[in-house]
Amino acid sequence: MTFINYVAREINCKIVYYGPGLGGKTTNLQYIYEITNPENKGKMISLATETDRTLFFDFLPIDLGKVKGFGTRFHLYTVPGQVFYDASRKLILRGVDGVVFVADSQEERMDANRESLANLSDNLKEHGFDLLKIPYALQLNKRDLPSALPAEEMKSALLVKGEPVFEAVATRGIGVLETLKAVARQVLVELRKSA
Numbered sequence: 001m002t003f004i005n006y007v008a009r010e011i012n013c014k015i016v017y018y019g020p021g022l023g024g025k026t027t028n029l030q031y032i033y034e035i036t037n038p039e040n041k042g043k044m045i046s047l048a049t050e051t052d053r054t055l056f057f058d059f060l061p062i063d064l065g066k067v068k069g070f071g072t073r074f075h076l077y078t079v080p081g082q083v084f085y086d087a088s089r090k091l092i093l094r095g096v097d098g099v100v101f102v103a104d105s106q107e108e109r110m111d112a113n114r115e116s117l118a119n120l121s122d123n124l125k126e127h128g129f130d131l132l133k134i135p136y137a138l139q140l141n142k143r144d145l146p147s148a149l150p151a152e153e154m155k156s157a158l159l160v161k162g163e164p165v166f167e168a169v170a171t172r173g174i175g176v177l178e179t180l181k182a183v184a185r186q187v188l189v190e191l192r193k194s195a
């Protein structure tokens with residue numbers, strides 16, 4: 001739910017990175033954190049297991065420039081991808097403005113990608129959102145791995161509408177900012193419509 005603070009002249013939006021376990025959601029946020037100037041970011045908070053799997057969420061607030069004199073503060077969250085953390089995923093989607101789906105390009109993860117995408121659609125519905133309407137981008141991550149499927153094949157399995165698609169190697173930052181900008185742009189368009 002976009003929150004506009006007229007006193008601070010600041011627009012607050014929530015973007016959630018969704019996708020199967022080990023797909024690279026946390027890695028996306030880590031890269032964004034690393035390359036963002038200190039004055040444009042807050043603390044990154046990660047609640048992780050000992051093996052660095054996301055336990056509850058990661059959180060990173062960043063500023064993405066001004067719109068009509070208002071600062072834009074984006075609150076980036078990741079969900080835990082592991083199947084049994086569904087209650088957490090649901091909770092994190094509360095008040096979401098835009099979603100990035102981080103798909104794992106490895107052939108053996110395609111079932112997990114599909115399952116996670118269906119889970120996203122269901123969990124959005126529970127909050128009264130529609131995947132077909134919400135600002136959304138698809139990231140095909142881990143393009144560097146030998147078992148990565150052709151992008152076209154992944155698209156035919158995972159595209160849900162005419163969403164922007166980005167090939168990424170999150171560990172090297174490839175495609176990460178492009179993905180974020182694509183979803184942020186859509187969120188701001190929606191905001192203008194409702195303003």
Ligand SMILES: Nc1nc2c(ncn2[C@@H]2O[C@H](COP(=O)(O)OP(=O)(O)OP(=O)(O)O)[C@@H](O)[C@H]2O)c(=O)[nH]1
Pocket residue numbers: 019020021022023024025026027028052053054055078079080081082141142143144145168169170171172
């Ligand atoms: N080769 C390769 N490895 C990647 C890439 N992106 C992420 N990884 C690695 O994949 C592993 C999992 O990445 P995470 O970012 O923790 O995955 P996640 O989606 O947050 O996983 P959960 O928190 O369990 O849902 C880590 O070892 C990353 O370094 C990539 O583009 N290529």
Ligand SMILES: [Mg+2]
Pocket residue numbers: 025026027053054078079080081
């Ligand atoms: Mg994670």
